[in-house]
Structure formats: C-alpha cells, structure tokens
Amino acid sequence: MSSAFKTLFTGLITFAIGLALWLFGSDETVLVFTPSKVGVVLMVVGGLESLYGVYRTVRG
Numbered sequence: 001m002s003s004a005f006k007t008l009f010t011g012l013i014t015f016a017i018g019l020a021l022w023l024f025g026s027d028e029t030v031l032v033f034t035p036s037k038v039g040v041v042l043m044v045v046g047g048l049e050s051l052y053g054v055y056r057t058v059r060g
Contacts, residue, residue, distance in 0.1 A: 008053025011046045018042025 018039040025035025 004053055004056035006053075007056060008050050011048070011050030011053050013046070014049060015043050015046030018044075018046055 018041070021035045021039030022043060025039060028035055
C-alpha cells in the first residue's frame with residue numbers, strides 16, 4: 001500500500017471515529033471535555049487528512 005493510500009485511509013478512519021463521537025457522545029462529559037466537541041475536531045482533522053491523501057494520490 002502506498003503512502004498516499006495510507007494517508008487517505010487514516011483520514012477516513014479518523015473522520016469515522018469523530019463522527020461516532022459527535023453522534024453518540026453528546027450526553028456525556030469526561031473530566032473537562034465533551035466527546036461531541038472532540039468528535040467535531042476529529043472530523044475536521046480527518047477530512048483534511050483524507051483530502052491530502054486524495055491530492056497525493058492524484059498528483060502521483
């Protein structure tokens with residue numbers, strides 16, 4: 001598996017974990033943070049990483 005596909009795959013997994021936290025973590029509070037807010041951050045980071053993976057795949 002090439003580096004670009006690994007980046008794309010990692011971004012998609014990070015986005016999926018963030019989406020799960022955002023959908024199912026809105027009622028809980030863990031110490032000082034809310035899982036839904038962490039989920040939004042993970043979705044943004046995962047989306048950016050997957051877009052970078054697509055860019056690297058297309059560019060070659």
